[in-house]
Each structure stands twice: as structure tokens, then as C-alpha cells.
Amino acid sequence: MDRSSSKKLSSKEKKLKRKEELDRKKAIDEVIRMAYAKEDHLSEFPAFLTYQRSGLNLIMQPQSGETLPAPLKRYIQALLKENMEGPYGSEWPAEEKVKKREMVASEARYIIVRQLVEDPEKHDGLWRDGGDPVVSFVQFRFLIDEEIPVLYVYELQLEKCVQKKGLGKFLMQLLELVARKNNMKAVLLTVQKRNLAAMAFYSKLKYVVSSISPSRVDPLIGAEKNYEILCKTFDPEAKAKLEVRKIKLDRSIENAAL
Template structure:
């Protein structure tokens, strides 16, 4: 699901906050974050008899067909969950998120037919506190015919690799509490935990949780 504007506890600024902003600035200036991933085998998915290639684009770099597919797939997969939430579904607001100047989109296609299969919308942002930098996953969507084939796990591993390449502290995302399939996927399968900035950790009532996974910074970070 999409990320909702988050509340931070305001701690951890100063020098650490400046370092976090510097890391985010470097990441946002990179033309193609995939080029910095050390393990370049991640740029294709060859499991479950699938032959898929991964791309990364800003919104203006994609053609109209791809842009329309992204918004329609999001609506097809998520409108019901949004309709059950306090925010409701807004196609125009979702388009504003996709078009944001720092938004990036991982797009997964069939290598032979070029059919669009899945995408991730993400940004490099401040994490749960001002001292943290994060790769924030705003959307992860897969077409119905290719769900439960390991594609979601694969794309999140790519996002983690991007975070590691740019020395981010965390990978973060927002999930509706009533989207139990997504909650189980992130919390149980991928071992994400509730972030300190999540409403439930801040004595706030909300219909969503903010989840995070700390990035292991050991070893080489950027493939030069």
C-alpha cells in the first residue's frame, strides 16, 4: 500500500541528521540506483519457469502505457482496502505520489514479450527519526496471474539491496492493519517489525502500521 505521512519523534537530529540527509541526497542524485547493486544477478528473475527483467525509472521516463498500467494495477489491487480505511481511495492523490520528484519505480517485465508483471514505487527519505535514512516502499504490486510465485519477495530483496548500496539505515513501508495478507507477508515471511514511528508505538489510533527492516551494512556497499 502507499505510505502515509509519518510522525517522527523528533529525536536524533544534529550531526547524525545531517549525515542522514547527505546519504539521501547522494541516493536521489543517482540516475539509476540498480547500477549500484553489487549483485547484478538481481536484475533478472529466473525462478518458477519465469524469465523476467528488472528496470528502474522516474515517472517522466516511462511511456504512457506503463504509467497507466501502474495506476490501474494499484487501483485493481488496493481500492477495496482503501475504501475500508479512513482515507478512502483517490486516484488523483495516488497519481501525485507516483509523480513526486523523488519517486522511483522498479518495473518487472517478461524478457521476451515485454509484458508488465509487477512494480515497486519507492523513495529515499528520512526514516523513523531525523538521524535515520531509509528506502521507503510506497507500493509493491503484482498482477494477479503472477502472485504467489516469489515475485514480491524478490522485489523486496532488490529494494533491500538498493538500501544497502546507498548506506541507508532501514527499508520501511506502510501497511493497512486490515490487509492481513500483506501484514503476514512482511512481518512473518520477511521479518519486518513495527517501526518506532508507527502510530501504535506513539499512542495513536490508526488503521495502518509502519514496518521496517534494518539494513546490514557489513561488506561492500556500492559497486564501483
């Protein structure tokens, strides 16, 4: 084969590679589009629409950020402040503004958890708007991270009256089912380092610090950050990109250190 034909072959290979990359991107974009096209991500899991354990009688309802009614907005803000002001400390005022914007984003999807009670007026939680009180909520989105379609948990918030009764684990199991059903290859979430209870909770559920978390990308920068990104992956490609830590060392520096 002469040099000109070799160049042509190389050019063809490059075009083929570009086409494969474009097709892959289109396929991933379609996965995300299809996930967002569903109005109700809970109806496919009827066994998870209610929670009747540990003295609780709860129902799960789907909701989207752009259609959040005013009472739910007030409740979400109140519960976020109660649960997260402590872990964020002095950073909370700025973070609260960010969360208010995220709350009503068109991409935001929710699981709203209501407690079925005989007399709503006797409920002593944060809900103040009549009817069966809300006692917990989850906010999640479908995203692309490291070229992997993922379900990202933005918020998992429970009132004290429903904590330590298995509800948090139940909701995470439901989110993992939603992720798999919609062809997401992993579940990701962010946790404040100071929130030791949350870190322990996710560790028990087999979540690990992701390779895209600041502490894994660059330990020096990560030490300055107040959060970690955790993940649970569902296939080898996602595991390789989101779990396995990639370390690139200058061997001469490494040898000098030895």
C-alpha cells in the same frame, strides 16, 4: 573554577553540541543526496536484473517518477486500483488521488518488472501497450525518518499471474540491497491493516511494527488508523529509534492501576 568560567564552559559545550548536531544533519542530507544522484540503482546488482523461477521469465528495469511514460502511468493506476481498492474500501477514491500525485513525484524511484513473452498479444494481464508486458512494479524513495536515512517502499504491486511465485520476496531482497548500498539504515513501508495477506508476507520477511507506527505512538489513536508502519533496521541506532517501543508512563497512574 569560578562561576563565570563555569558559564563560559557551559556555553562552549552548547556550541559544540549544536555544531555536532548540524554536522550530523549535513552528513545525513548528503547520504540522501548521493542516493538520489544515481540514475540506475539496479545495475550494481546484476544477479537481480532477471528472475527465472516458477515458470517466470522476468527482467527488472529502473525508472523515475518524473520520466514515467504515459503507458506506464496507465498501467500503474490500473494495477493499484485492482489490488488496493478492496483493502482501502470507501477510502479508495481519496487515496487514489494521493497515489496519482505520488506516482509522478521527482523523488519517486521505480523497479518496473516485465515478462519476456514470445507473443505479447496473447498476454491476458493489465498491460495494453505492446511490447513485453509489465506484470509488477515497485515504487520507493530515500527519506529521513527520526533522523535516520531510510528507504521507504511506497508500493509493491504484483499482478495475480506472478503472485505466490517468490517474486515479492525477491523484490524486497533487492530493495534491501539497494538500501544498504546507499547507506540507508532501514527499510520502512506502510500496510493496510485489512490487507492480512500483506501483513503475513512482511512478517515472514522479518518486518516488525515500527515504533513510529500510530499503534505504537499512541494505542488509542492507532486503533482509529487503518494502517501500520513496518520496518527492518540494519544498525543499532536505527533499531533503537525505529523498532524499540518507547513507553513513557506516569508511575503514579501505573501504580494506581495495580
